[in-house]
Amino acid sequence: MTKTRTDCLNLDANDRLAPLRAHFMTESVDAQSLIYLDGNSLGLLPRATPARVQEVVQGEWGRDLIRSWNENGWMTLSQRIGDKIAPLLGVGPGEVLVADSTSVNLYKVLSAALALTKADAPRRRLVVADRTDFPSDLYIADSLCRERGFELVLADDQEILSRLDDRVAVLQLTQVNYRTGRRHRMSEITRAAHRAGALVVWDLSHSAGAFPVKLKGEGAAEDVADFAVGCGYKYLNGGPGAPAFVWANPAHTQRMDREHTGQPLSGWLGHEAPFEFEPDYRPGTSMSRFLCGTPPILSLAALECGVDVFQAALALGGLNALCEKSIALTGLFIDLVESRCAGQGLTLVTPRRSDERGSQVCFSHESGAFAIMKAVIERNVIGDFRAPNILRFGFAPLYTRFVDVWDAVDRLETVLRTSEWRDARFSLREAVT
């Protein structure tokens, strides 16, 4: 039976995670009758953020000034936030840092992975990546492969495993595809790569904060991934352009400690002793070598507020409960669209199996995806369009309600049924983020 709006209100009433929505500034969203299904692009504003940012601006910067680097903990903010993200990734304290952008961090860790390969298996010359991953990752991999004499192989996602042979240096993969929402099985792929003798670099931009990531698998050494990066402004709710996170397998950082190696973005904060101002670079131990320049403190402070919401989530049922809600929300959306919008030209792109998708659902529409999304946005349902023909809807489990799903589909159905998306003003193409 297709669920009714009342059913959805009942689901919300019985949702033990429902109180988490109060951790976000939803008043201005509600005042616009907005249904925000784009938390996979930019998460909502956490309630704690405005006051915290203001304290950093007026108190820590304006009043305490330069002293804040020590006295207000700016020097260690990258590590402190990293330690709060670590449990979301299934890794330990000291293993995650926040700095720079996802692309810059990917450059760092892929460089490190290629350097390790050059030392251990110099005949491995291939980097395998999914050709449908977010292009920035492919651009960075291409750039590094050219520089370092490796070859980038773009594979279809179904053939990733079959590409892993003794020529492969590194497999670089985004766990949840930004367009389709397809989720890779991390442990299985990490293990397969390791059995083939390759290292694995994961991009967790659409994973962290949506479901429990297990970079260490079940703990067997071969299940532990090698490097990971991810985005701070999607499910982590860090604000527009929030700094990104970076993780490295401690076995690699320990080895880099022994061999005194760093990564090429050797800025001063990655130095063993930045305030000695030595002319020669000595990489810091453990993760600190993955720092580069001075981080943007205001944006870091906002990111910390976003990450802090997960403390409340952990208290209310943990990451598994979050994941269950994500599956329930996305499943409900698929059911409702397929029943209520049948015959309107929408085709499900996201995998139907709940363990094969992230916290988003995508439908393709051959000719009208852009215009339909514009018309839907006009009706205050915010999703986004991804070229060439994808309607993308994200369901951040921290704050999305079941009734939001119902109302969104109701408005989508209206747009499709009345064909209002065929209005010329909706087909005018412009940049959409």
Place this chain on the structure above:
Amino acid sequence: MTKTRTDCLNLDANDRLAPLRAHFMTESVDAQSLIYLDGNSLGLLPRATPARVQEVVQGEWGRDLIRSWNENGWMTLSQRIGDKIAPLLGVGPGEVLVADSTSVNLYKVLSAALALTKADAPRRRLVVADRTDFPSDLYIADSLCRERGFELVLADDQEILSRLDDRVAVLQLTQVNYRTGRRHRMSEITRAAHRAGALVVWDLSHSAGAFPVKLKGEGAAEDVADFAVGCGYKYLNGGPGAPAFVWANPAHTQRMDREHTGQPLSGWLGHEAPFEFEPDYRPGTSMSRFLCGTPPILSLAALECGVDVFQAALALGGLNALCEKSIALTGLFIDLVESRCAGQGLTLVTPRRSDERGSQVCFSHESGAFAIMKAVIERNVIGDFRAPNILRFGFAPLYTRFVDVWDAVDRLETVLRTSEWRDARFSLREAVT
């Protein structure tokens, strides 16, 4: 005659730039009786910043959400702020971008410079840098030289010009040395490098906003520098860790346009059409190829407020007036310290000639620099210590008053005369930023 406090109050009363101080939140500084001589490390909080950041947080992020990328101009913020910085560097609109950190930007432009050399003068294999420049710059140069098969030559600042021969690919130089305050003559050095066939990369971290920088010299082609980077959180008052700026000679970007080349940090925002999500990287035209990942919008918004203060400065007398005040402030400080603190072991490190120094003054003290600075800070004069023996004082001309200089020296004299810096608690060493 040594100036009296009354003389200094009179200088302030007659200072046509004095109204600029009102553009900063000085109340909390004054409430602490703080004399802030560290604007060369972290600029004061501009008065407009708190409200603007709050509007970006609550309005643009919290209310407008993802739509802000287009509707509130986030997509073009890097360019918009760059255009406001351009006049401070003597360059035109479209030539400056704000993104990432100074170190990351240096990596981008030095990569580009080395690539141009490889194409034009493959036998040039040396990169010359000043061994006393901020270490982060040396670390980045060292890293790139190793990767690209160049050799980094660290020279003393007096021998820079004599090092320029037909083996030199790039001269990388910070215009104002972070420790000594020594200012290089930009046009003369740029011309000398070009005559020797080398490219010049300038770091303007301690220049931009302190005096008029002329990257294009007097306009002759050989006077125009090649690349530049610089810091947003010093004299530009962008807030802690504010994003950095980057400039390239338009002749180079035009050539890179023709040859379709980019720089290795090839993130999606540097792509010609980021929202086409193409698997192949096509560098954007002109400066846009120097963008990488998504920029931290909250920190960018704060930086814009800092840069906007210069609009008021331009109206009150321009960059030359700012430079004159900087010279007057630093000259006064030198005079007062040398007369009132004579015999106390302080030696002037900064050049005495006003056209050879930036907006800071440094004294060395053989054994006690760290303890003296701690004792001075205890008396609410904020300067900083730079290893191994430097007391560093910055005089941001936008907000520093002549009477501040007098009061600072008065307190410094007390610390030295009473030997209170010999108190054991002041010699305890910790990280100082």
